[in-house]
Amino acid sequence: MSEIITIANQKGGVGKTTTTVNLGASLAKKGKKVLIIDADPQTNATTSLGFNRNDYEYNIYHVLIGIKKISDVILKSKIKNLDMVPANIGLVGVEKEFYNSRKKNRELLLKKGLEPVKDKYDYILIDSPPALGPITINALGAADSVIIPIQCEFFALEGLAQLLNTINLLKKSINPKLTIKGFLPTMYSGQNNLSKQVLEDLSHHFKDKLFMDKKNDFIIVPRNIKVAESPSFGQPVTEYAKKSKGAIAYTDLAKSILKG
Template sequence: MGKIIAIANQKGGVGKTTTSINLAASLGVLEKKVLLIDADPQANATSGLGIDVENVEKGTYQVLEHTASAAEVVIKTSSPNLSVIPSHIDLVAIEIELVDKDQREYMLKKALAPIKDQYDYILIDCAPSLGLLTLNALTAADSVMIPIQCEYFALEGLGKLLNTIKSVQKIHNPDLDIEGLLLTMYDSRLRLSNQVVEEVQKHFNEMVFTTIIQRNVRLSEAPSYGESIINYDAASKGAANYLSLAHEVIKKNK
């Protein structure tokens, strides 16, 4: 039975896409069958895995519109055991197009139902907003992972996201769990980074992943080569961090 994890935070630049790509690749390397869904119109998860966004003919947009099945639009990547449903800038229009549809929050859930059992994990890279796209992801997901940047405004907006999750649980998806809070962009030399870690762990103790994603140059370089950190530099700190996170996710879901 596949587990669907949405990776969400309405704040931009907190490491959602980096986490989506590298956690997906790490789970793949650990011999799990993984599907990554790019649900962000910026399509960074698509290009970050070496897929030319300009040439994407069918992807998340068509899946949400139900003009193509999820199985039809899956693309295999060069990363072991990892496939992707790509995105394209046309996904921007989906919010407007779904507005007057019946059960508009359930479009992704319905589309994934036929393929859910073919994967161990399905990760959804959400857009940095709490619009219909993210709502679809949260309604389809079994759990949500929240990346939090180790910076000054880290906890700002977190309350809003947790409230959104609560209302999704109440109205659309009573089974939605919080997979965990993931601290990203950590720099051990900065006092602020350490303060944020302490603060988050104090407030959310059990909910916080033990793994902390450190700032890492190789990690920022990898997407420009269209590769996950595992393919780009398996010996880097970034690769070690994401493999550790993958182990933690697998252990948690045993």
């Protein structure tokens, strides 16, 4: 049985896609079979893994609307053990259909779509868009747990209450087993007092929900140029610059998740 983890935060640009792709690649490197689902019409996870529009005809949208089986839209990435389901800008159509539909279980379309491949992967990671709309609700509805990347900048914790509230509502309704896997501080800069403040706030409020490395330090993804560059080469940073601080942080995150 696979563990399904959604990477979510309705704030934009906080490191959701970066975390999905690099955690996925790190888990695959450790020999786990991983499927990344790009559930964002911006298609950044798809691009980050080196795919372009001509590489695929169908995408997650066709699974959500029920005209394709998930196995028909899975692509093999260049990385061993790492597969992905691409997205397309057409995915915004789901939002509209969702609002117009009175269909029962419309929050569980993704969960249903993933059912047939659940046993084939150790981990399924879902990258979600920067909104608390129907796609994110589907992504959370399908998940066993959620990782919340927090950008170590001003306003980092703004909107967090709303996200946590949404998660609690989902737990009480469509997805009782949903848990918070952890908060991941991202784009941390040691010279920046704001970064330090955000980390302090996080460790004050959510200490037991921060990931720990083997030295029992919090896992923090530093602001690292290699992390920012790697998507333009269609590679996770763990391939593009294996020894970079960013690659090391995501490898540590994978280890922490494997430890359970």
